[in-house]
Amino acid sequence: MGGWSLMKKYDLLRSGERIIRVLEVQVDRVLVIDCIKRTMPVWVNTAELQSYSECTTSEMSEVTGVVPVGVDDLDADQRKTMYERYTTIAPVLSFVADDRMRSQLICSAAEEYGVSKATVRSYLCLYLAYMDVTVLASRRREDKRDLTQDEKNMRWALNKFFYTTKKQSLRTV
Structure with a gap:
């Protein structure tokens, strides 16, 4: 270059x-x-x-492996999480170049929002790396594996005996 x-x-x-x-x-x-x-x-x-x-x-x-998505592709919960996390780091962004001020703001953000300093730093670094607010949204869990035979049996038993119109307790089933 x-x-x-x-x-x-x-x-x-x-x-x-x-x-x-x-x-x-x-x-x-x-x-x-x-x-x-x-x-x-x-x-x-x-x-x-x-x-x-x-x-x-x-x-x-x-x-x-992180692909920022459009805000419109996020559901309401993801959007809420994204904005909450951005609000946590917003005061720090103006002082990224000033180590001492950055540290103080990270401490006060952690206290104010009830999260750890490591969490605030994690959000800050994630945002700074991508310069995209959508990376702060929570990821959807995509658990698409097949159920094991035991899990299928358990689900069948719960559906047959527990989730009925009688609404029995587990003890009476």
Whole structure:
């Protein structure tokens, strides 16, 4: 990526298996987040990024297995979770480049919303890696395996004897 003056905020860069997102650009250093490990953002010297080339969002999704979806594709519960999680990290976003302020805001967000600091950091890193609020939505569980014979027998027995019009207790069944 010849001219480093082209590097701008929110660019995705890749070197081998490592994918980073640029969060802040200064003269000699850049604030980046590792989009694979999703660890807290760090400042690196601009020179350290010489081996990196541009990366697309679809390339990153391929590597991480996380594909952001449209807000319209989320159900009401997922949307609610997404907005709650975003509200938790929103105050921190303006101060991502300031380590001390970021830490203080993470602490106060954790207290205010009754979650751990690790949870707030996790939401923050996830959001910063993708720059897409929909990644904060809870994932739908897709459990499509077949039931075992025991599970089928149990389900049959419950349906036949327990879930009846008589509404018996398990003791009387």
